[in-house]
Amino acid sequence: MAKTTGPLFSLTASGTVGNTITYANWKGRPYVRRRVIPLNPQTADMAVVRNAMRCVAAATYNANIQTKKRTPPATVDKTAIALITPDGLAWNNFLAASMVGTNLDNYTAAQAHWTVHAADQAAWITAAQALTPAMQPAPQVAAFGVAATPLSDGNVFWVYCWGLFIMGLMIQPTSVPPVYA
Numbered sequence: 018m019a020k021t022t023g024p025l026f027s028l029t030a031s032g033t034v035g036n037t038i039t040y041a042n043w044k045g046r047p048y049v050r051r052r053v054i055p056l057n058p059q060t061a062d063m064a065v066v067r068n069a070m071r072c073v074a075a076a077t078y079n080a081n082i083q084t085k086k087r088t089p090p091a092t093v094d095k096t097a098i099a100l101i102t103p104d105g106l107a108w109n110n111f112l113a114a115s116m117v118g119t120n121l122d123n124y125t126a127a128q129a130h131w132t133v134h135a136a137d138q139a140a141w142i143t144a145a146q147a148l149t150p151a152m153q154p155a156p157q158v159a160a161f162g163v164a165a166t167p168l169s170d171g172n173v174f175w176v177y178c179w180g181l182f183i184m185g186l187m188i189q190p191t192s193v194p195p196v197y198a
Contacts, residue, residue: 059160130175141172
């Protein structure tokens with residue numbers, strides 16, 4: 018990235034010139050870059066990835082809130098995750114990465130097992146709603162931005178527990194959800 022001093026014979030410059038270069042500031046530092054027109058593909062594949070990230074974000078957000086508002090076992094989860102988190106990562110980033118996996122492998126496996134445990138989903142929904150604060154459903158979007166059925170709060174809780182399982186902190190989620198009393 019080019020570092021600029023007094024761009025365009027002024028002390029500051031921002032915006033695009035000639036549809037080719039853009040002047041901007043980042044953390045108080047002026048810079049110049051080539052103009053890029055961002056793309057926002059709304060294909061079915063992108064919808065799958067974005068929906069997975071919405072679920073993981075909802076689970077990670079709830080884990081953060083749980084650790085701020087509750088005593089154990091939520092703080093026990095945070096402590097256990099923090100102990101095995103690689104250097105340079107925050108515990109909640111490591112949790113999110115564990116829920117996603119490489120190429121959505123962990124998330125896809127969690128959803129496949131969620132489908133297998135269809136008879137037990139009501140118990141997971143009840144457990145997710147019993148958390149303080151309650152786990153929230155994850156909004157979902159189909160291809161081309163069409164609204165889809167949100168993932169249930171129980172499904173989001175299942176993915177969270179699956180992430181703990183991937184890290185080796187919990188047994189594989191089964192028909193009986195964990196209880197956070």
